[in-house]
Amino acid sequence: MLEVLGxxxxxxxxxxxxxxxxxxxxxxxxxxxxSNGAGKTTTIKMLATLLEPTEGTARLNGIxxxxxxxxxxxxxxxxxxxxxxxxxxxxxxxxxxxATLYEVPARxxxxxxxxxxxxxxxxxxxxxxxxTLSRGMQQRLCxxxxxxxDPELLLLDEPASGLDPRARAELKxxxxxxxxxxxxxxxSSHILPELADFCNTVxxxxxxxxxxxxxxxxxxxxxxxxxxxxxxxxxAAPEVSMFLHGKPHVTNTHMMGSTTVKVEFAGxxxxxxxxxxxxxxxxxxVTEFREEAADLEDVFLKVTTGAVQ
Amino acid sequence: MSRxxxxxxxxxxxxxxxxxxxxxxxxxxxxxxxxxxAARVLLLVIYLFQLILTLRYVTYVEPFILMYVMLGxxxxxxxxxxxxxxxxxREKRSLDMLLVAPVTPGQIIIGKxxxxxxxxxxxxxxVGVPALVIELVKETASTSRFDLHISGVVGFFRALALVIAxxxxxxxxxxxxxxxxxxxxxxxxATVGALFVVLIVIPAIGGVMSALSPxxxxxxxxxxxxxxLYYAYNxxxxxxxxxxxxxHGSFFxxxxxxxxxxxxxxxxxxxxxxxxxxxxxxxxx
Numbered sequence: 001m002l003e004v005l006g007x008x009x010x011x012x013x014x015x016x017x018x019x020x021x022x023x024x025x026x027x028x029x030x031x032x033x034x035s036n037g038a039g040k041t042t043t044i045k046m047l048a049t050l051l052e053p054t055e056g057t058a059r060l061n062g063i064x065x066x067x068x069x070x071x072x073x074x075x076x077x078x079x080x081x082x083x084x085x086x087x088x089x090x091x092x093x094x095x096x097x098x099a100t101l102y103e104v105p106a107r108x109x110x111x112x113x114x115x116x117x118x119x120x121x122x123x124x125x126x127x128x129x130x131x132t133l134s135r136g137m138q139q140r141l142c143x144x145x146x147x148x149x150d151p152e153l154l155l156l157d158e159p160a161s162g163l164d165p166r167a168r169a170e171l172k173x174x175x176x177x178x179x180x181x182x183x184x185x186x187x188s189s190h191i192l193p194e195l196a197d198f199c200n201t202v203x204x205x206x207x208x209x210x211x212x213x214x215x216x217x218x219x220x221x222x223x224x225x226x227x228x229x230x231x232x233x234x235x236a237a238p239e240v241s242m243f244l245h246g247k248p249h250v251t252n253t254h255m256m257g258s259t260t261v262k263v264e265f266a267g268x269x270x271x272x273x274x275x276x277x278x279x280x281x282x283x284x285x286v287t288e289f290r291e292e293a294a295d296l297e298d299v300f301l302k303v304t305t306g307a308v309q
Numbered sequence: 310m311s312r313x314x315x316x317x318x319x320x321x322x323x324x325x326x327x328x329x330x331x332x333x334x335x336x337x338x339x340x341x342x343x344x345x346x347a348a349r350v351l352l353l354v355i356y357l358f359q360l361i362l363t364l365r366y367v368t369y370v371e372p373f374i375l376m377y378v379m380l381g382x383x384x385x386x387x388x389x390x391x392x393x394x395x396x397x398x399r400e401k402r403s404l405d406m407l408l409v410a411p412v413t414p415g416q417i418i419i420g421k422x423x424x425x426x427x428x429x430x431x432x433x434x435x436v437g438v439p440a441l442v443i444e445l446v447k448e449t450a451s452t453s454r455f456d457l458h459i460s461g462v463v464g465f466f467r468a469l470a471l472v473i474a475x476x477x478x479x480x481x482x483x484x485x486x487x488x489x490x491x492x493x494x495x496x497x498x499a500t501v502g503a504l505f506v507v508l509i510v511i512p513a514i515g516g517v518m519s520a521l522s523p524x525x526x527x528x529x530x531x532x533x534x535x536x537x538l539y540y541a542y543n544x545x546x547x548x549x550x551x552x553x554x555x556x557h558g559s560f561f562x563x564x565x566x567x568x569x570x571x572x573x574x575x576x577x578x579x580x581x582x583x584x585x586x587x588x589x590x591x592x593x594x
Binding site: 070085093145 | 323324326327329330333334398401402403405406407408409410411412413588589590591594
């Protein structure tokens with residue numbers, strides 16, 4: 001279990017992270033969302049022992065990040081947002097070097113290297129020089145490096161930045177697999193669709209404050225005050241907007257062209273059904289009636305103001 | 310705590326894997342192609358050529374000259390090989406990967422410093438061993454074409470100790486500079502600057518000072534490893550300074566070697582402290 005307890009980082013008068021708190025369980029894939037400069041990397045670096053918190057701490061299965069950084073290092077895998085690899089050695093030599101640093105016994109190293117290469121789909125590149133790998137493969141090699149010591153917590157800072165869509169999809173699948181293996185995965189990103197698919201928990205950070213935290217559904221539900229219903233008609237009816245305005249539970253309407261109207265609706269599903277019936281009874285030929293699902297992007301835009309430090 | 314003891318730096322330090330990585334890098338197949346391969350073959354041919362000539366005309370060659378070659382190479386090769394030890398990782402953004410591994414900053418510094426021993430070992434094999442062979446041949450045959458006082462194998466090992474101490478202190482200085490700089494080129498420039506000061510500016514000041522204060526001048530000049538090497542090998546303390554033996558004699562060699570070893574420890578401690586600050590985020594990586 002990862003517990004983040006009042007983590008603060010100040011640089012003089014600048015508050016980079018302002019006492020954030022949250023807890024994650026094994027198997028959680030936590031999407032850490034925020035604009036550039038919101039405090040994601042600072043938080044991740046503090047969890048990775050690369051930055052001393054000004055106040056507060058974090059514990060991984062009871063081990064304190066501030067008090068026992070060496071033990072924490074044995075239990076985490078960290079992938080920075082920008083990183084370089086030793087590119088004039090072979091892929092397996094690179095992993096062997098880090099496996100040695102992480103005190104993987106010499107006898108087990110070849111098997112461990114084979115396993116992580118298989119998991120990251122790099123087995124075919126085992127004998128290749130790191131310099132010859134594509135950006136996506138280097139990203140996966142860095143992830144493989146993070147896995148050689150079987151860490152309990154993975155800290156991935158913007159892991160998909162600079163990847164093409166295919167490499168991005170492969171990385172998402174890999175991270176989901178790591179979650180299924182029972183690891184706690186913290187993934188930061190400012191590209192929301194990247195996280196929405198595979199994270200089960202999200203946290204939204206802005207100017208060092210954790211604005212929202214919890215399972216994706218709950219966060220979306222908490223933030224969403226009104227649902228949006230899109231109604232499409234067979235024939236043009238610009239007056240339908242006026243017709244719906246003022247009806248029970250309708251808070252706002254917008255015409256989208258001459259045949260489509262978007263309705264902000266605060267009622268229940270029963271109330272929705274009543275409104276549809278009312279429309280049809282009034283002679284409108286409805287071809288489509290659907291609730292627009294709110295996504296992380298909507299939630300993010302609602303929660304944050306766009307301010308950066 | 311045991312992890313902060315001196316022992317943890319040398320016993321079971323996983324960062325010694327760095328030496329294996331360097332070896333893998335040096336013998337990487339793509340480093341053995343084209344111009345790189347040609348350069349290495351050329352170096353080998355030149356080395357073998359001079360080795361054959363040396364052994365063929367052994368009576369004309371004074372081994373201490375080879376020790377000068379070794380000292381010169383040590384002062385160039387070690388800084389050239391080590392200047393990017395930390396700065397290169399910072400420039401490449403690969404330092405964070407090391408800092409989150411369960412190794413202390415001291416272990417990282419010692420692991421990277423291991424390359425100094427590799428360079429010294431290569432020099433000893435390439436230059437020191439032939440010098441020793443010649444020394445033994447000369448000692449057995451008691452021949453020398455020059456009127457020099459040859460102090461034999463003991464002199465050889467005294468000179469070797471000086472070369473090793475110089476190499477280590479150069480390595481320590483370079484590691485410290487590397488830990489303070491963020492780019493390979495910056496570290497290279499700073500290292501060249503430091504060597505220029507240590508090997509040229511300070512002895513030059515010593516030369517200039519000779520008119521004002523002969524003993525201070527002697528002190529500065531005669532602690533220069535290139536001056537000391539002659540004495541170390543030949544046991545002749547009068548090289549360039551007639552009063553040297555009377556004033557200071559053999560006091561210079563071992564104190565200088567000791568000073569160099571202390572400087573090595575001092576610079577490595579400073580480098581470790583710099584890396585510790587980087588590791589805790591007090592200095593940007």
